[in-house]
Amino acid sequence: MCKNEKRNVVYRLRPDEYYRIGEHESWFMDLAERGLHLEKMGVRFARFQRGEPKKMQYRVDLFPGIEDPLGQQQKDFYKQYGWEYVTKYGKFCVYRSPNDANAPELHTDMEEQAYTIKELEKTLRNTTLFVLLMVALIVVMTFLNWFVSKTPILHLIEGGSIQQAFLILVEVYIAITSILSWFAIRRLRNDLKAGYPINHHAPWKKRKYFTFGIAVTFTVLAFMTCLIPIMQMTQTKEATLPLDIESKIPVVRLAEIEQDERLERLTEENFVKSAVDFNNNYESKWMLLAKSSFESRECGIINTEIWKDGSGVYSPSITCDMINLHFKILAVPLAKEWISYYGRPEELAYEGERFVNQEDERFDFLSVHESDASLQICAVKEKKVMFVRYYGYADTQNVINAIAKSFKNT
Amino acid sequence: MPYAGGPMTEAMYYVLVALLNPNHxxxxxxxxxxxxxxxxxxxxxxxxxxxxxxxxxELISLSDDDGRRKTYTITEAGKVALKREYERLKALIEDGVEIENVQE
Incomplete structure (x- = not known):
């Protein structure tokens, strides 16, 4: 293609509903009158060649079936009567003829034309039924997943539920467009059977921009559904906890609550992978509805002390979950969900032991579960939620103070 | 669905009539x-x-195809179908003969 020809190529947003034959024909004719002559139909755009404005007749016809797989016979046949083949899109092909050529109308028998779209209607019906079945399966699976999930609020904060909701919306949109295309073709066929010809001058403007808006919205939604797992994968950081307890990681540190100089870090070879000590590590995760989120685990040992039950050298450990949310409204529900998740009756050491809410002006919500050497604390302050599980003999108040300090520094 | 008797479209009828003489x-x-x-x-x-x-x-068949020009001819099944349709249309006309006397 020479430069001059390239300059004359114009792209225009095409009507979204490919099955609205009359609107397409009318659009091509209107643009031809403005000097834009159709060359090719793309997914979203149609390519035109700029030339002399000309009154043209455009007709969209069904691409032939297996008896004429390349459509060559149809092209040759129509050409004899003055109709030039332009391009093909999906199951349709476009023909044109200048007004002054007085080419005979392509279809003169509506009932016969109805036969030409019979196969298309059947294909669209089967596709729609298949799409509906798939969408129904996905929707049922998603809902089951929500019901089975023991931490639905956390799932929401992480972005999983929102991603699934977007996905369902996109799938419902696909199902609706599929149903609409099937119904439109069925209606067209019935109209033709009843003798109503296609309106070659059907108005196209309003609908074109409306459906484009909807298509763009759902394309963005579909893109966002992909974005959430990408962010989750790329923005997650895992590392060994620094020995310095004054580091900026907003979790409760073992040394802070043990307050014993003899405490050493307990590192086991089996737990060191890819230079990360999984006995003493933290993970910072990207969550859609949180500013930051940290999960840490720390194990220590005091070689000169043993557990009270004589089971071995005293080795306290702590795990800590901390989420700094975007919305305060989710903080207490998340705390309560963690309590019911981590504090399930079967997980508690002794029957009858439950989380007990405590009043503390430093927190909006504070709940503590204590038993022999195990301590679980869930605390909320504004948008910050922390859940600490600790095994050891440190004083409960030490842990609560450490949580308050961590919240203050976040 | 293949043609199983019954009313033909006008296009079918006229093409079959025209093909009583093979034509391209x-x-x-x-x-x-x-x-x-x-x-x-x-x-x-x-x-x-x-x-x-x-x-x-199989109501018509290709009797000649030189690539550019295809010559079609009516088949025996096509002739039978056309005859039946002709009889049916004739009966329709006969049954509606009274319409001649209706004043518009």
């Missing part, structure tokens, strides 16, 4: 206009569609 696609259009005494002007889309459909239903 391009000339068929004028042949149809001729046998309908100028009443029916069949479009190329309609003609292309009806030829393909009737060939599939």
């Amino acid at each position: 696609g391009y000339q068929l259009m004028s042949a149809v206009t001729e046998v309908s005494k100028g009443r029916v002007h069949m479009g190329p889309g309609t003609l292309y569609g009806v030829l393909g459909r009737m060939q599939k239903d």
Whole structure:
């Protein structure tokens, strides 16, 4: 293609509903009158060649079936009567003829034309039924997943539920467009059977921009559904906890609550992978509805002390979950969900032991579960939620103070 | 669904009538206009569609195909179907003969 020809190529947003034959024909004719002559139909755009404005007749016809797989016979046949083949899109092909050529109308028998779209209607019906079945399966699976999930609020904060909701919306949109295309073709066929010809001058403007808006919205939604797992994968950081307890990681540190100089870090070879000590590590995760989120685990040992039950050298450990949310409204529900998740009756050491809410002006919500050497604390302050599980003999108040300090520094 | 008897479309009927004399696609259009005494002007889309459909239903067949020009002819099954349709249309006319006396 020479430069001059390239300059004359114009792209225009095409009507979204490919099955609205009359609107397409009318659009091509209107643009031809403005000097834009159709060359090719793309997914979203149609390519035109700029030339002399000309009154043209455009007709969209069904691409032939297996008896004429390349459509060559149809092209040759129509050409004899003055109709030039332009391009093909999906199951349709476009023909044109200048007004002054007085080419005979392509279809003169509506009932016969109805036969030409019979196969298309059947294909669209089967596709729609298949799409509906798939969408129904996905929707049922998603809902089951929500019901089975023991931490639905956390799932929401992480972005999983929102991603699934977007996905369902996109799938419902696909199902609706599929149903609409099937119904439109069925209606067209019935109209033709009843003798109503296609309106070659059907108005196209309003609908074109409306459906484009909807298509763009759902394309963005579909893109966002992909974005959430990408962010989750790329923005997650895992590392060994620094020995310095004054580091900026907003979790409760073992040394802070043990307050014993003899405490050493307990590192086991089996737990060191890819230079990360999984006995003493933290993970910072990207969550859609949180500013930051940290999960840490720390194990220590005091070689000169043993557990009270004589089971071995005293080795306290702590795990800590901390989420700094975007919305305060989710903080207490998340705390309560963690309590019911981590504090399930079967997980508690002794029957009858439950989380007990405590009043503390430093927190909006504070709940503590204590038993022999195990301590679980869930605390909320504004948008910050922390859940600490600790095994050891440190004083409960030490842990609560450490949580308050961590919240203050976040 | 293949043709299983019953009313034909106008296009089917006229193409079958025109093909009582083998003819090729391009000339068929004028042949149809001729046998309908100028009443029916069949479009190329309609003609292309009806030829393909009737060939599939074995009502017509290709008697000659030199690549550029295809000559179609009516088959025995096509003749039987056309005769039946003719009888049916004739019966329709006879049954409605009273309409001649209706004042518009």
